Each structure stands twice: as structure tokens, then as C-alpha cells.
Amino acid sequence: MQPAARLSAAIELLFDIEEKMAAKAAPADVLVTKFFRARRYAGSKDKRAISGYVYGILRARALYHWALKELGAKPTVRNMMIVHLARHESDSLKHFGEENPFAPTRLHEEEEDFLRKLKRIDWHAAPVEAAYNLPDWAVPGLKRRFSKGLATAAASLNETAPLDIRVNSLKANGKSFDEVLKNDAELFEKNEFSCLGYRAKGPINLGAHPAFSDGLIEVQDEAAQVASSLVDAFPGAQIVDLCAGAGGKTLAMAASMENRGQIHAFDISPKRLSSLKKRMQRAGARTIQVHQIAAEGAGREIAFGPMEGKMDRVVVDAPCTGTGTWRRSPDQRWRFDEASLKAQTALQGRLLAEGAKIVKQGGRLVYMTCSVLPEENEDVVTAFLASQPKGAWQLMDYKAIWAETLPGKPAETLALTPECLQLAPHAHDTDGFFLAVLERVA
Numbered sequence: 355m356q357p358a359a360r361l362s363a364a365i366e367l368l369f370d371i372e373e374k375m376a377a378k379a380a381p382a383d384v385l386v387t388k389f390f391r392a393r394r395y396a397g398s399k400d401k402r403a404i405s406g407y408v409y410g411i412l413r414a415r416a417l418y419h420w421a422l423k424e425l426g427a428k429p430t431v432r433n434m435m436i437v438h439l440a441r442h443e444s445d446s447l448k449h450f451g452e453e454n455p456f457a458p459t460r461l462h463e464e465e466e467d468f469l470r471k472l473k474r475i476d477w478h479a480a481p482v483e484a485a486y487n488l489p490d491w492a493v494p495g496l497k498r499r500f501s502k503g504l505a506t507a508a509a510s511l512n513e514t515a516p517l518d519i520r521v522n523s524l525k526a527n528g529k530s531f532d533e534v535l536k537n538d539a540e541l542f543e544k545n546e547f548s549c550l551g552y553r554a555k556g557p558i559n560l561g562a563h564p565a566f567s568d569g570l571i572e573v574q575d576e577a578a579q580v581a582s583s584l585v586d587a588f589p590g591a592q593i594v595d596l597c598a599g600a601g602g603k604t605l606a607m608a609a610s611m612e613n614r615g616q617i618h619a620f621d622i623s624p625k626r627l628s629s630l631k632k633r634m635q636r637a638g639a640r641t642i643q644v645h646q647i648a649a650e651g652a653g654r655e656i657a658f659g660p661m662e663g664k665m666d667r668v669v670v671d672a673p674c675t676g677t678g679t680w681r682r683s684p685d686q687r688w689r690f691d692e693a694s695l696k697a698q699t700a701l702q703g704r705l706l707a708e709g710a711k712i713v714k715q716g717g718r719l720v721y722m723t724c725s726v727l728p729e730e731n732e733d734v735v736t737a738f739l740a741s742q743p744k745g746a747w748q749l750m751d752y753k754a755i756w757a758e759t760l761p762g763k764p765a766e767t768l769a770l771t772p773e774c775l776q777l778a779p780h781a782h783d784t785d786g787f788f789l790a791v792l793e794r795v796a
């Protein structure tokens with residue numbers, strides 16, 4: 355593709371992403387994949403260039419909105435692209451209006467005008483929300499979490515994420531990492547916290563790798579690996595994974611359990627559960643029972659009633675705003691608002707209370723989210739404890755569980771409640787992730 359055609363393609367793709375974002379429909383990564391699948395003629399360099407524009411603009415969206423407002427221009431996709439090029443590769447602006455049927459149309463007078471004014475913009479004067487691409491609904495929670503460290507934390511949440519893998523001990527059978535990855539082992543380095551985790555040193559396509567197709571490795575961020583270990587899923591345990599999704603944690607727990615015991619994996623999404631079924635086959639996990647469940651209604655009582663007070667572990671990996679994974683999905687932040695955050699926290703509270711009923715005495719309720727917002731984390735746990743009879747639950751110190759389940763020194767928490775674990779990219783070089791372990795006393 356010619357450079358001009360790449361620009362047009364990026365504008366078209368971004369337009370689609372913006373539309374779907376407004377409708378809270380398909381996320382950017384799904385749209386990007388679909389876009390390229392329909393354009394087989396796009397080579398790897400084209401894909402890299404187009405994705406570079408798209409994600410670069412998504413990561414600076416609030417900043418470009420702010421700049422365009424300062425200049426009296428509308429925050430359209432085309433205007434954001436013009437600002438982006440002016441900042442990063444002004445030479446490419448010459449492709450607008452080029453003699454090429456695929457080129458974007460020539461810059462019109464208003465655009466030429468704001469381009470001239472753009473040179474006078476003081477980018478350092480941008481408010482923190484614009485500079486770090488923060489949506490209004492998340493700012494109070496981010497300030498509570500990070501206080502003076504907000505700028506550093508927010509900058510880190512706006513970067514690109516690394517790729518981590520977990521060696522699947524069910525299939526690796528004691529093989530060393532070099533044996534599992536063969537000649538590609540040197541492309542990875544050991545994770546800091548997770549005992550089975552490795553981080554890719556650079557971009558790598560694992561989809562076609564034999565270690566992946568043979569189930570020897572799983573793609574999983576280090577934070578999720580740590581959280582799965584802290585469940586302390588022991589061989590022979592009876593576990594309910596209430597929001598199992600496509601089974602990232604379920605598979606890690608099945609491996610810790612050495613295929614002994616039982617994991618009941620529930621979710622409302624048939625698509626995610628069908629992906630879990632494929633993954634468990636590939637991973638050789640034989641202790642997982644998959645159950646689709648309705649979001650609400652009597653079906654849930656029928657499913658969970660017989661389990662009341664019987665489970666060793668109940669994992670509530672709750673649906674959340676995903677603020678901790680903004681690095682991977684930079685459009686995610688624009689899909690929520692104050693009302694949907696509130697609805698999400700109410701659902702999290704309901705799921706935690708529901709899961710609590712099926713934990714046995716001495717068993718553990720493990721609440722986790724991939725969010726850094728206290729509203730979805732400590733506040734949900736505090737409200738749950740307040741709703742329970744006094745002394746019914748003990749909030750366990752994650753450091754004590756870490757000592758039993760993970761090697762090395764426990765990561766220092768950023769949680770407002772010191773017993774809980776809160777990880778964040780700037781401090782731990784992992785996704786943002788929260789975990790609280792509650793033991794049933796009575």
C-alpha cells in the first residue's frame with residue numbers, strides 16, 4: 355500500500371472504532387483484526403503502519419481533543435489524524451490530496467488554519483486528564499489510588515503492554531523452559547513474581563508456535579498468574595470459578611491442582627465458555643466442569659443452592675471496568691461512564707455475596723478484578739464485610755498466602771487496605787490487578 359492509502363485506511367478504521375465505542379459495541383482489537391482480515395492485500399508493513407496510527411491516536415485521544423478544542427476545531431477522526439501527523443511525522447501531511455485514488459482528500463482551509471495555530475500549542479499546559487488520556491469517570495478513583503503518583507501511574511497505563519506466557523505444568527511434565535520453547539527460549543526472560551511465567555523480550559507471534567498449539571504454554575499476564583497462585587488451589591480442592599470467562603485463571607488453577615479435585619467454571623457468556631472448552635482440551639485439564647448460567651434469575655439458585663457451604667475456594671474474578679488493562683485496550687477507557695461504573699460496582703457486590711454463600715467453613719472467597727479503582731476493589735470488599743455477621747469472615751493478609759504459594763518476596767501492595775494486593779504497571783510492571791482473600795470463620 356502507498357503511504358497515502360495507509361493514512362486513508364487508518365482514518366476509516368478509526369472511524370469504525372469511534373462509532374463502535376460510542377455504541378459500546380466491539381472493542382478496537384476485534385475491529386482491527388476484522389479490518390485486516392477483509393484486506394488480505396495489506397502486508398505486514400502496512401498493518402504495522404496502520405495499527406501504529408490507530409493505537410497512537412487512541413493513546414493520545416484526550417490530548418488531541420483538548421488541543422482541537424483550544425484551536426476551535428472539532429474532535430473528528432480526520433482532525434485527530436492531522437494533529438497526530440503534525441506532531442509525529444509532519445511530512446506525511448503532504449499525502450492529503452495526492453494524485454492517488456486512495457489518498458485522503460486535500461486539506462481544506464479550516465484545517466490549514468488550525469494546523470498553523472497548532473504550532474503555538476503548549477503541550478505541557480494540557481491538564482493531567484488530557485496529557486494521560488484519562489476519562490472523567492475514572493479520575494476520582496485514580497486520584498484516590500495513586501494520589502501524588504497519579505501522573506506516573508497514568509503514563510504507565512497509557513503505554514503498550516508486554517507479552518507474558520505461563521508454562522502449563524500439566525503438559526510440560528517437568529521439562530525445563532528451554533525444552534518447552536526449544537530454539538525460541540532465548541526470546542523470553544523469567545517473570546519477576548510468577549514461578550511459571552516468562553516475558554517476551556520483543557514482539558513475537560505465538561499463535562502458530564508448536565509449544566502453544568500443543569498446550570505447553572498459555573498467554574497470561576503476570577498479574578493474572580500471581581492472582582491464580584494466591585487462590586491456593588490445592589490438589590483435590592472443590593472450587594467454583596464464578597466468572598470463569600475463557601478460563602485464564604481456571605486453567606492456571608487446574609494446573610496447580612495437578613488435575614485432582616474439581617473446578618466448576620461458570621459464566622454467562624457462551625462464546626467465552628466455548629473458548630474455555632477448547633483451551634482446556636489443549637491444556638490437558640481434566641478437572642473442569644463448564645456451566646453456562648443466566649445473568650440473573652432462579653437458575654442461579656438452582657445451580658448454586660446444592661453447593662451452599664461446600665466449596666474450598668470460590669473465585670469471583672468479577673466483570674470490571676478493566677482500568678488495569680488499559681495498556682492492552684486503549685479504547686476501553688472510553689466505553690464507560692459514571693453510571694456504568696456504578697452499575698458495575700453493584701454487580702460486583704452481588705456476585706461476591708452470591709459466591710460467599712457456597713464457601714465452606716475454613717474455605718476461602720477470593721475476590722479479584724483487573725481494575726485499579728478503589729470503588730471496584732476495596733470498597734466492594736468493605737461493603738461486603740459490613741453486610742455479613744460480625745466475625746463471619748477474616749480478611750487474610752496476601753503476604754502470608756504469598757509465602758506459601760509463590761517464590762520470592764511478596765510484591766508491595768498499592769491497596770488502601772494493606773491485607774489486599776493491588777498491582778499496577780508503573781510499580782510492578784504487570785497489568786493493574788486487585789485481589790482480596792476472605793476466609794470463612796463461621
Ligand SMILES: C[S@@+](CC[C@H](N)C(=O)[O-])C[C@H]1O[C@@H](n2cnc3c(N)ncnc32)[C@H](O)[C@@H]1O
Nearest residue numbers: 597598599601602603621622623649671672673
Ligand atoms: C474479568 S472476566 C473473567 C476473566 C476470566 N476469569 C479469566 O481469567 O480469563 C469477567 C467475566 O464475568 C462474566 N460475567 C458477567 N456477569 C456475570 C454474572 N452475572 N455471572 C457470572 N459471570 C458473569 C463475563 O462474561 C466475563 O467473562
